Amino acid sequence: MKVAGSSTERSLSWRRMLLVAVLGILAPRVFAQAPSPADHRAQAVTQVVLGILSYARWPVEPAQLRLCIVGPTQYTDDLIKGTTQATGRPVLVQRLLADHPDIVNACNAVYIGKLSGDERSQLFASLIGHPVLSISEGGDQCTVGSLFCLRVGDEQVSFEVNLDSVARSGVRIHPSVLQLSRRRAPEP
Amino acid sequence: MSALNVRPTLRSVIGRGHMILALVAVSLASVSLTLLGVLALRVYAEHNLHLIARSINYTVEAAVVFNDSAAATEALSLIASTEEVARAEVFDANGKLLAQWVRPDTGMLSRVELELAHTLLEQPISQPILHQGRTVGSIHLSGHGASLLRFLLSGLAGILICTALSAWVALHLAQRLLRGITGPLQSLAAVAHAARSERDFDRRVPPAQIAELDSLGSDFNALLGEMEAWQSHLQSENETLAHQANHDSLTGLPNRAFFEGRLIRALRSAAKLNERVAVLFLDSDRFKDINDNFGHAAGDAVLVAVAERVRAQLREDDLVARLGGDEFAILLAPLHKLEDAQRIADKIIASMDQPISVPGNTQVLTSLSIGIAIYPDHGATPGTLLNAADAAMYQAKRLSLGGQQTAEPESPVVNVQHRS
Numbered sequence: 001m002k003v004a005g006s007s008t009e010r011s012l013s014w015r016r017m018l019l020v021a022v023l024g025i026l027a028p029r030v031f032a033q034a035p036s037p038a039d040h041r042a043q044a045v046t047q048v049v050l051g052i053l054s055y056a057r058w059p060v061e062p063a064q065l066r067l068c069i070v071g072p073t074q075y076t077d078d079l080i081k082g083t084t085q086a087t088g089r090p091v092l093v094q095r096l097l098a099d100h101p102d103i104v105n106a107c108n109a110v111y112i113g114k115l116s117g118d119e120r121s122q123l124f125a126s127l128i129g130h131p132v133l134s135i136s137e138g139g140d141q142c143t144v145g146s147l148f149c150l151r152v153g154d155e156q157v158s159f160e161v162n163l164d165s166v167a168r169s170g171v172r173i174h175p176s177v178l179q180l181s182r183r184r185a186p187e188p
Numbered sequence: 189m190s191a192l193n194v195r196p197t198l199r200s201v202i203g204r205g206h207m208i209l210a211l212v213a214v215s216l217a218s219v220s221l222t223l224l225g226v227l228a229l230r231v232y233a234e235h236n237l238h239l240i241a242r243s244i245n246y247t248v249e250a251a252v253v254f255n256d257s258a259a260a261t262e263a264l265s266l267i268a269s270t271e272e273v274a275r276a277e278v279f280d281a282n283g284k285l286l287a288q289w290v291r292p293d294t295g296m297l298s299r300v301e302l303e304l305a306h307t308l309l310e311q312p313i314s315q316p317i318l319h320q321g322r323t324v325g326s327i328h329l330s331g332h333g334a335s336l337l338r339f340l341l342s343g344l345a346g347i348l349i350c351t352a353l354s355a356w357v358a359l360h361l362a363q364r365l366l367r368g369i370t371g372p373l374q375s376l377a378a379v380a381h382a383a384r385s386e387r388d389f390d391r392r393v394p395p396a397q398i399a400e401l402d403s404l405g406s407d408f409n410a411l412l413g414e415m416e417a418w419q420s421h422l423q424s425e426n427e428t429l430a431h432q433a434n435h436d437s438l439t440g441l442p443n444r445a446f447f448e449g450r451l452i453r454a455l456r457s458a459a460k461l462n463e464r465v466a467v468l469f470l471d472s473d474r475f476k477d478i479n480d481n482f483g484h485a486a487g488d489a490v491l492v493a494v495a496e497r498v499r500a501q502l503r504e505d506d507l508v509a510r511l512g513g514d515e516f517a518i519l520l521a522p523l524h525k526l527e528d529a530q531r532i533a534d535k536i537i538a539s540m541d542q543p544i545s546v547p548g549n550t551q552v553l554t555s556l557s558i559g560i561a562i563y564p565d566h567g568a569t570p571g572t573l574l575n576a577a578d579a580a581m582y583q584a585k586r587l588s589l590g591g592q593q594t595a596e597p598e599s600p601v602v603n604v605q606h607r608s
Contacts, residue, residue, distance in 0.1 A: 044255070047253075047254070047255055048254055048255075051250075051253040051254045054253065054319060054320055055250065055253075085320065086319060086320035086321055086322035087320045087321065156255070156256065156257075158254075158256070159254075174250070176246075176247075176249065176250035177250050177254075179250070180250050180251060180254060180256060180259050
């Protein structure tokens with residue numbers, strides 16, 4: 001079962017890579033003529049999220065990186081497709097409800113969209129003490145509990161880091177990422 | 189003259205040799221050292237450039253992953269500005285320029301440095317930015333050759349200083365060497381010149397510091413010594429021969445040739461100064477008898493004794509010579525008056541009164557007959573004077589043995605004086 005499953009996954013990932021490659025070749029020509037700002041932002045968000053994931057180390061490295069998208073989001077159209085990291089580790093992306101009971105075991109990382117205050121505090125309460133990397137789409141709630149908070153702009157997608165949360169989560173983040181965020185913090 | 193000018197002196201040959209040697213050695217050493225240094229520096233510079241690229245790589249990696257142009261630019265300038273980098277560029281995976289840093293142009297020197305770096309280094313170097321084994325971008329880096337230029341300039345200065353220093357040392361050494369060589373050679377030449385031109389064989393070459401020159405000098409000295417000995421030997425031989433040619437070996441008196449030579453000179457000088465000269469012709473009266481009765485040894489002893497006694501009666505400047513056999517001649521020059529010559533003749537005749545000891549414990553008595561001729565009264569030439577004196581002597585001998593007779597210009601015999 002496991003062997004078969006992995007082989008299907010592999011073929012799947014092959015196809016996906018082919019698709020990505022074709023898109024990669026075609027995309028600049030297709031989108032160059034009509035670069036939609038929404039698509040551009042979505043791609044930038046994907047790049048930043050995958051970058052954060054690539055600089056993160058879990059206490060026990062998972063074979064597959066499971067990224068859960070929680071709540072309504074704006075820029076995950078590209079991210080939801082899933083991808084493979086440069087190390088060859090696949091990144092599985094799935095949408096979950098905020099009150100999913102086993103979110104700690106189902107996800108290595110959560111991408112948090114717009115949540116109400118209760119949902120948010122409940123979610124973070126369940127994440128406490130577990131090595132789950134959390135990224136908030138909105139930059140305004142970064143003090144609450146999320147490790148990373150994105151600031152999505154037209155030019156660039158930047159992020160902030162909540163060092164307390166990083167320290168508490170048990171997920172280790174590469175210092176250069178921390179430096180990148182800290183340098184960016186005083187920027188408006 | 190021109191050949192002498194063209195021919196180089198020892199000083200110039202040695203000086204030029206030292207100079208060429210020093211210059212060649214210094215320039216070879218410094219050029220090869222500089223080349224090696226440049227090669228080594230080139231290797232280090234490229235290595236350094238790669239190290240800088242790698243450190244830029246680490247620093248901008250996250251910025252490239254997150255496509256953060258500002259952070260990449262800041263990191264780039266942070267590193268590049270403190271290193272020997274002329275231009276640094278960071279591209280993302282699509283080849284888009286993400287960050288760039290260019291060293292500000294600071295005039296002429298930096299342009300020279302850039303040119304130098306372009307000629308010597310293989311640049312710009314390009315290094316991929318890897319993140320988790322995947323290329324996420326690339327770095328293009330070109331260095332500037334400040335340290336290369338500094339090395340080359342200091343190398344050039346070193347070459348110049350070393351060349352000047354070694355040239356000075358070479359000249360100094362050449363002069364010292366020259367002093368060691370030319371000093372002995374000059375004294376050798378001076379001694380040789382003195383020996384050749386002045387026959388001065390007393391001088392010797394002083395000892396030299398250089399072994400070959402010293403042995404040359406001592407050989408030369410030995411040669412000089414031999415020449416000196418040879419010269420003095422020749423001189424004494426010549427003197428002996430001259431004495432033998434001019435003197436009578438038995439009595440030690442000058443011979444006829446010597447007497448005639450002196451007579452000629454005396455007549456010449458007398459003619460000039462208007463003086464008078466007397467020639468006395470002496471002949472032993474009984475010499476043949478003594479020879480026959482007592483033997484030749486006794487005859488020789490009589491001749492020696494007569495010579496001594498005659499010599500004793502004369503002034504230092506007067507000359508007595510043995511003309512041959514028992515004939516003697518006296519030259520009195522200058523003569524003041526005839527009476528002086530006659531007085532001397534009397535004294536000589538008187539000196540024969542003492543007997544003469546001859547071998548065989550016997551004593552013999554002899555007497556002299558003397559003829560006197562006066563220049564210019566009795567003749568103007570040596571021959572006529574001698575003849576006149578000779579004739580007067582025979583006249584005296586005919587009149588009485590052991591007497592004297594003065595020559596007469598016209599009529600032969602007058603004025604006979606008799607000794608009592």
